[in-house]
Amino acid sequence: MERLTRCSVLVFLAAVVLGTAGCKTFSDYTRETRTALDADDVQRALGASNRALGVNKPTALPEPLEGDDALLLLDRAIVLQALQDYELSSRDFQVADKSLEILDFTRSTAHEIARYMFSDSVGPYQARPYEKLMLNTMNMINYLARQNLEGAKVEARRFSIMREYLLDADEADPQAVNRAGAAGSYFAGYAFEKAKAPGEALRYYDEVLQATSAPSLGDPIRALISQSGYRTSRLESAMQSAQTAAAPVEGSSEVVIVISYGRVPSLVAKRVPIGLALTVAAAFLSATAVQQANRLAAQGLVTWVNYPELLPARAEYPAPLVTIDGTAYTSHVIADVDAVVQQAWA
Numbered sequence: 001m002e003r004l005t006r007c008s009v010l011v012f013l014a015a016v017v018l019g020t021a022g023c024k025t026f027s028d029y030t031r032e033t034r035t036a037l038d039a040d041d042v043q044r045a046l047g048a049s050n051r052a053l054g055v056n057k058p059t060a061l062p063e064p065l066e067g068d069d070a071l072l073l074l075d076r077a078i079v080l081q082a083l084q085d086y087e088l089s090s091r092d093f094q095v096a097d098k099s100l101e102i103l104d105f106t107r108s109t110a111h112e113i114a115r116y117m118f119s120d121s122v123g124p125y126q127a128r129p130y131e132k133l134m135l136n137t138m139n140m141i142n143y144l145a146r147q148n149l150e151g152a153k154v155e156a157r158r159f160s161i162m163r164e165y166l167l168d169a170d171e172a173d174p175q176a177v178n179r180a181g182a183a184g185s186y187f188a189g190y191a192f193e194k195a196k197a198p199g200e201a202l203r204y205y206d207e208v209l210q211a212t213s214a215p216s217l218g219d220p221i222r223a224l225i226s227q228s229g230y231r232t233s234r235l236e237s238a239m240q241s242a243q244t245a246a247a248p249v250e251g252s253s254e255v256v257i258v259i260s261y262g263r264v265p266s267l268v269a270k271r272v273p274i275g276l277a278l279t280v281a282a283a284f285l286s287a288t289a290v291q292q293a294n295r296l297a298a299q300g301l302v303t304w305v306n307y308p309e310l311l312p313a314r315a316e317y318p319a320p321l322v323t324i325d326g327t328a329y330t331s332h333v334i335a336d337v338d339a340v341v342q343q344a345w346a
Contacts, residue, residue: 029068030266033075037263042082049076058088061095070099074135081142082260090142090151097135130180130340132162137184137335141258144187149195156188156204163207176343178211183335186214190256193220198228202235208334209234215332218242259320259331264341266311310342 029052036045046058053062053072058080062069077092136159143152159181166177189204202224208214222239225231322329 029072030075033079034263034266037079042079045079046076046083049079058085065095065099070096078138081138084145086142086145090139093135093139093142097132097139100132100135130176130337130344133159133166133177133181133184134337136162137181137187140184140187140191144191144256149191152187152191153195156184156191159184159188175211176340178207179336180340182208182211185211186217186334189217193224198224199230202228202230205238206232206235209238212334213332214238214334215242215330255324257322257329257331259322261320262338264337 030048032048033045033052036042036048049072050056050058050060053060053069053076055062058076061073065073073092073096077089077096080086080089080092136155140152140155140159143149143155163177163181163184166172167174185204185207189201189208192198192204193201202221205214205217205221205224208217218238219242221235222242225235225239320331322331
């Protein structure tokens with residue numbers, strides 16, 4: 001039996017489905033997939049995802065890619081990952097990523113309300129920042145599961161570019177970005193650690209420590225610091241708090257266990273009468289926009305407004321337990337995706 005010299009158990013709270021933020025009929029398309037996942041029937045969820053995409057097998061892609069197809073591909077990518085089909089999951093992530101636009105931070109609330117009031121939601125879906133970070137994060141898992149360090153490093157660099165873009169935005173919330181990116185930084189650091197690039201690995205691990213404590217990083221940080229001149233107070237503290245690790249012995253190994261459990265709340269279309277919508281939105285719209293909306297309402301051209309609303313989170317899930325050969329291992333939450341989603345849509 002191999003001896004484990006490092007066992008990291010990382011938990012994603014409510015992280016089963018990425019494509020949560022579609023509007024209007026998207027929630028209808030994915031209802032069967034969500035129901036199957038809630039029943040722990042992943043094969044049925046895959047069939048439902050294929051039907052939503054209008055294809056008959058997981059290797060097929062809709063042609064052309066339009067409407068909500070990119071979001072539906074994200075859903076299928078998560079399902080394929082749960083089925084350990086990491087190659088196809090990675091393919092779906094990559095195809096979907098090319099079709100997603102990042103939400104423009106400069107858009108005001110008025111722009112957002114106006115977009116829904118005047119049915120401008122038929123264009124490309126604009127992802128919330130956490131969604132782009134989580135997309136890169138989940139795809140890194142696909143590469144690491146296939147022991148493809150080069151692919152994981154490429155995805156890590158794409159993750160870094162997006163993270164820096166979000167941090168540099170005018171209305172950026174650094175703490176929110178750090179929380180949303182903690183898991184991605186962890187896997188990026190792990191990829192570079194295994195690729196024997198200690199400096200880059202330490203930089204990513206330092207990003208993790210900006211968001212959360214990570215007890216499993218103490219020993220790796222200690223080993224990496226001895227090979228690199230990169231230092232921060234957070235890294236030093238993590239190294240000092242780690243227990244002295246036993247020297248590796250022949251036949252020893254390490255394992256990183258990623259537990260993704262629960263499901264983030266779904267976003268559904270809430271129908272609001274045009275009169276009520278105008279009353280609520282008037283404070284955020286220009287006088288011209290209000291006049292235009294009133295004119296459309298008076299002509300009977302617009303009677304309802306569909307606006308996205310996040311459903312309440314499900315009840316608490318029991319804490320996961322991990323044992324290997326009868327030995328229990330402590331897990332810690334690396335990403336509370338549920339909380340990240342709730343904050344993004346608050």
